[in-house]
Amino acid sequence: MADELKGLRVAILVADGFEQVELTEPKKALEKAGARTSIVSPAHREVQGWNHDDKADKFPVDEPLNHARSDDYDALLLPGGVRNPDQLRTMVRAAEFVRGFAAAGKPIAAICHAPWTLIEAELVKGKTITSWPSLKTDLRNAGAEWVDREVVVDKGLVSSRKPDDIPAFNDKMIQQFAHARPQSQKAAYR
Numbered sequence: 534m535a536d537e538l539k540g541l542r543v544a545i546l547v548a549d550g551f552e553q554v555e556l557t558e559p560k561k562a563l564e565k566a567g568a569r570t571s572i573v574s575p576a577h578r579e580v581q582g583w584n585h586d587d588k589a590d591k592f593p594v595d596e597p598l599n600h601a602r603s604d605d606y607d608a609l610l611l612p613g614g615v616r617n618p619d620q621l622r623t624m625v626r627a628a629e630f631v632r633g634f635a636a637a638g639k640p641i642a643a644i645c646h647a648p649w650t651l652i653e654a655e656l657v658k659g660k661t662i663t664s665w666p667s668l669k670t671d672l673r674n675a676g677a678e679w680v681d682r683e684v685v686v687d688k689g690l691v692s693s694r695k696p697d698d699i700p701a702f703n704d705k706m707i708q709q710f711a712h713a714r715p716q717s718q719k720a721a722y723r
Contacts, residue, residue: 535566537566537567538567541563541568541713542569542570542715543607543608543710544570544601544606544608544609544610545559545612546609546621547573547617548576548618549580549581550616550617551614551617552583552612552613552696553590554584554699558703559644559699560610562703566711570610571595572594574598575620575621577594577597579593598624599626603634604637607715608639608709609641610641610643612645612647613644613647614645618649621650627653628654631656632655638689639689640690640709641690642691642706643662643691643692644693644699645664648662648671648692652672657672662677662687663679663684663694682694683698684702686705686709689709689712691706691709
């Protein structure tokens with residue numbers, strides 16, 4: 534289990550206001566499985582987490598969004614929280630970054646309100662997806678089939694509704710990310 538994702542590079546895209554547990558618990562699970570994670574953010578030094586309606590901890594940014602390239606990563610994690618994806622969906626650069634993963638067939642995991650960013654990147658049409666219930670109409674209007682389930686997997690896209698779903702989300706995320714070939718291996722085949 535500890536080497537399931539060995540060599541895999543995972544970008545975690547967040548802006549200020551992400552739901553802290555939706556970053557910390559999946560990040561911990563990814564690293565335990567052997568992945569190398571990087572926090573990518575429009576913030577340049579550190580990014581602010583939240584516990585529901587209250588500010589929580591700040592986390593160092595590993596790579597500013599304006600320098601990040603989806604080509605440098607094997608998979609993408611999108612934590613939720615209301616403020617975080619609401620900011621990201623207004624940023625052309627964030628949508629381009631997310632779209633790069635989908636264009637290359639790389640897996641993406643999104644929880645809670647994070648599908649707002651997927652909508653902006655035009656990646657949900659024809660997909661079955663779950664989210665925080667308030668996104669149901671937005672997702673349906675964007676062409677997705679919204680379902681109320683703990684976790685959903687559709688063609689490399691993993692989605693969950695809320696923090697209570699994190700254990701199931703982590704399991705499916707790791708299963709899907711395990712299908713991605715690490716960048717280090719890709720370089721060896723060129």
